Amino acid sequence: MSMQRFDIVVAGGGMVGAAGALALAREGFSVALVERHAPRPLQPGDPPELRVVALSLASERLLRRLGAWEYMESVRTSPYTDMHVWDADFEGVHFDAAEIGESFLGHIVENRLVQHALWQRFQEADNATCLCPAAIAQATPQDDGIDIELEDGRRLRAALLVAADGAASPLREAFGIPVERGDYGQRGIVGVIRTQKPHQATAWQHFLPTGPLAFLPLADGSISIVWSAESSEAARLLALPDDEFRAELGKASDHVLGEVTECGPRASFPLRRQHAKTYVHERAVLIGDAAHVIHPLAGQGANLGFMDVATLVEVLVDARQSGRDFAQARVLRRYERRRRGDNATVMWAMEGFHRLFSNEDRTLGWLRNAGFRVFDRSGGLKRYIVRQAMGLRDDLPALVR
Numbered sequence: 001m002s003m004q005r006f007d008i009v010v011a012g013g014g015m016v017g018a019a020g021a022l023a024l025a026r027e028g029f030s031v032a033l034v035e036r037h038a039p040r041p042l043q044p045g046d047p048p049e050l051r052v053v054a055l056s057l058a059s060e061r062l063l064r065r066l067g068a069w070e071y072m073e074s075v076r077t078s079p080y081t082d083m084h085v086w087d088a089d090f091e092g093v094h095f096d097a098a099e100i101g102e103s104f105l106g107h108i109v110e111n112r113l114v115q116h117a118l119w120q121r122f123q124e125a126d127n128a129t130c131l132c133p134a135a136i137a138q139a140t141p142q143d144d145g146i147d148i149e150l151e152d153g154r155r156l157r158a159a160l161l162v163a164a165d166g167a168a169s170p171l172r173e174a175f176g177i178p179v180e181r182g183d184y185g186q187r188g189i190v191g192v193i194r195t196q197k198p199h200q201a202t203a204w205q206h207f208l209p210t211g212p213l214a215f216l217p218l219a220d221g222s223i224s225i226v227w228s229a230e231s232s233e234a235a236r237l238l239a240l241p242d243d244e245f246r247a248e249l250g251k252a253s254d255h256v257l258g259e260v261t262e263c264g265p266r267a268s269f270p271l272r273r274q275h276a277k278t279y280v281h282e283r284a285v286l287i288g289d290a291a292h293v294i295h296p297l298a299g300q301g302a303n304l305g306f307m308d309v310a311t312l313v314e315v316l317v318d319a320r321q322s323g324r325d326f327a328q329a330r331v332l333r334r335y336e337r338r339r340r341g342d343n344a345t346v347m348w349a350m351e352g353f354h355r356l357f358s359n360e361d362r363t364l365g366w367l368r369n370a371g372f373r374v375f376d377r378s379g380g381l382k383r384y385i386v387r388q389a390m391g392l393r394d395d396l397p398a399l400v401r
Ligand SMILES: Cc1cc2nc3c(=O)[nH]c(=O)nc-3n(C[C@H](O)[C@H](O)[C@H](O)COP(=O)(O)OP(=O)(O)OC[C@H]3O[C@@H](n4cnc5c(N)ncnc54)[C@H](O)[C@@H]3O)c2cc1C
Pocket: 011, 012, 013, 014, 015, 016, 017, 034, 035, 036, 037, 052, 053, 054, 055, 111, 134, 135, 136, 164, 165, 166, 167, 170, 188, 190, 226, 269, 270, 287, 288, 289, 290, 296, 298, 299, 300, 301, 302, 303, 304, 305
């Protein structure tokens, strides 16, 4: 069988891999995207999906530049203007987009819609080849490229392999890249509900000692939940009949939006923290969940993955423009240096929040709430934190500026 040649092969066409493949193809690299399952399209009238993401303004900019945002908006996106965070002892911190001169804090969008929009654009792009259904069986680095064998026997040759194959990343494992892991012993229950009161375009986050509960506003007035609970408790909650689940959920939310009046199917995902010791292997590089997985309590995982994409593209384009081999370890390490600190900071911030709130120690509770009162009135510091969470910083790569 003949060998197909590309500048770059991207393994994994989830949100992050698809964004990476599209961005690289638009920069003139010849790119193949290898994925096991194509995303199904989503129509405006379809019921809301279980998996959603809160996308920052920086991620929105990337998706706009890649031409995916317009399509997403034509189906449905849900801007949120406010965020309210509270716990049992404290009435809470309120974040308002107007306070920082923006019209919203971010958008809640279904994962499948983001992925499908990116796939559509990739399939229309020049220099882009979609290999799906397909999976990588083996990748062997050579001096001047990497040989890739697909499970169906097809062979590819690329200058660079980008592994965007998710948290379990078969490529990361095959390359023997160690991973630092922490297991929260929790699962995140997801589902779509309706409540007595409207969601008010607000993301509601209640910190319970057992883990955070988020109510995220959707475009049709329904609400997407992420309810973190210890694994056996999550199994119990998932198995409850609908009326009992609604009653427990209403109680857990402090009835902030009244009773939970409807609830659809539910699912759950393991919650963990994971960071690859290196993002770089010979002629290969990790992005997205393959490189880092964080607790979803502040909804930042995919946003970090999109920042990986914007940074990697900038570094590869710079190297190519200055006539260097863009897949050299020295070049790839520039990407790693620029992303590792940011990813680690957000990961440890999530860890800190998780520990601070999942603790019933009264003294710690008092200190926590005193701290939050000061923070809520802090003006400048509060605005700074909100802008960081929206991905608005001074040192952004061109694609998200
Ligand atoms: C409950 C929950 C809530 C979350 N909420 C948010 C949020 O609000 N905001 C946010 O930013 N993030 C959020 N996240 C995180 C976010 O969902 C992930 O960070 C993001 O989906 C990772 O995308 P990815 O493309 O890196 O990986 P994935 O989505 O896992 O994609 C990997 C892809 O690789 C493919 N693949 C795997 N192996 C192979 C192979 N051998 N060959 C070919 N293809 C392969 C898979 O089929 C898959 O399509 C949340 C996560 C959870 C669990």
